[in-house]
Amino acid sequence: MKLVQAVIKPFKLDDVRDALAQVGVEGLTVTEGKGYGRQKGHTEVYRGAEYEVDLLPKTLLEVVVRDDQLDTVVATISETAQTGKIGDGKIFVYDVEQVIRIRTGEEGEAAV
């Protein structure tokens, strides 16, 4: 089992969620966050004074999938969240040792 963690542009969330539902992903966790990559942030101007804003709004999406779903899920996120412009985000993949469904006590892939 793998944990797929993706940092994406907030306005892409709905598209990614719909696409993941279509490839059989049944649940995910979303966190609103801030961050920046190589492009850094942007400049805001208030009454002529310029401020550098490094931290841009980002959405952190986390989903645990079976090993056989991994490639599809990663490809789906990657394709759907892409705008081609700077700041599209990144996908991280981690190994997951165990998953337990709290309601039923199911473990492993049955609980994903």
Next chain:
Amino acid sequence: MADELDSGDTAWILASTALVLFMTLPGLALFYGGLVRTKNVLSVLMQCLALTALMTLLWLDFGYTLAFGTEGMVAGEVNLNSFVGSLDKMFLAGVGTDALAGTIPEILFFIFQCTFAVITPALMIGAFAERMKFSAVLLFSALWLFVVYVPICHMTWGGDGGLFWDWGVIDLAGGIVVHITAGVSALVAAIVIGPRKGYPDTPMPPHNLTMCVTGTGMLWVGWYGFNGGSGLAANGAAAMSITVTHVSASTAALTWMFIEWFKHGKPSVLGIATGAIAGLAAVTPAAGVVGPMGGFCIGLASGTICFLASTTLKTRMGYDDSLDVFGVHGVGGFVGTVLAGVFGASAFGGLVDDMAIGSQVGTQLLAALITAGWAAGAGFVLLKITDAIVGLRVDEEAESKGLDLSEHEERGYIL
């Protein structure tokens, strides 16, 4: 002056009084409240509220009589009462429901003028926002009302025998009395108290521009009473005052917006809002004498000059006039006071037939400069006195923590 009450005039000034109070509470409070950082929003709202209450009581006891008491004034003669009023109306002595000021009850004139005495010190808090002790704000503002506002008000609006009045200075609603006094003293306060910790290297953007725009709208609406009521009558002149006020605000708002659009690539919301205020401040002295084209030209001039003062001049000089009180009100008031001497002339669509533009501009300029000098010098001394008694500035830790918690033990937002 007529000695009969006119219910139309009275009704309009009753409404205008409410409009002018609406400028401070809630207009200015929201405008300034949005401009400061989250940790200081309550401190600014508190200062607007507290100054409203404090100035009202000071106006009631000695303020009104020292500003508008006419005993001892002789037309064309310069004596002590050319500079300050008499004490015969202390605590509103003799001002009952029957006393008249022109065609309106004098008690109404008192409360209408009270709202001006409220907003003028409140304008200044923008210059030392986020760092001045609350006790110092109260003490300095109270002293300032008597030493700066009251004499300039008396000299300009006190009637025959008042210094500026006798000179023929044009100042309908307070380009000199309100905006230059507050703007210049505010600049001095910003310099004496010093910049905010971290200024100008740390970003200090406004925490809530939605509040600013809401406040701007309220100020704009309130200005109808400010300028439209200052003729103390419900007539064509009042309608013209409101019209030129609206034209000037609209022109200055667009001027500021287009300059920023051109310079920074985007038309900023704060820019158009600030431009509107600059246009309103500038047309204030002139709104009794100029026509619509005068309002347009004053808007164009103030939108440009106040923009330069609030951005280029401020950056070059390095002072931290935090919310641009000097740049917008001081400079705007100055521009309008001088231009009233130009666009008041009938040759420029104004309402004064026999105005000699050159000498009127000279008179306007002289009164503006004397006022600026007094507001600067007396303001400086009052700041030093305040510093000696209660101290001007909160300590470094309190400033970092924010004035909401350090001065009032409350927070604006609990989210």
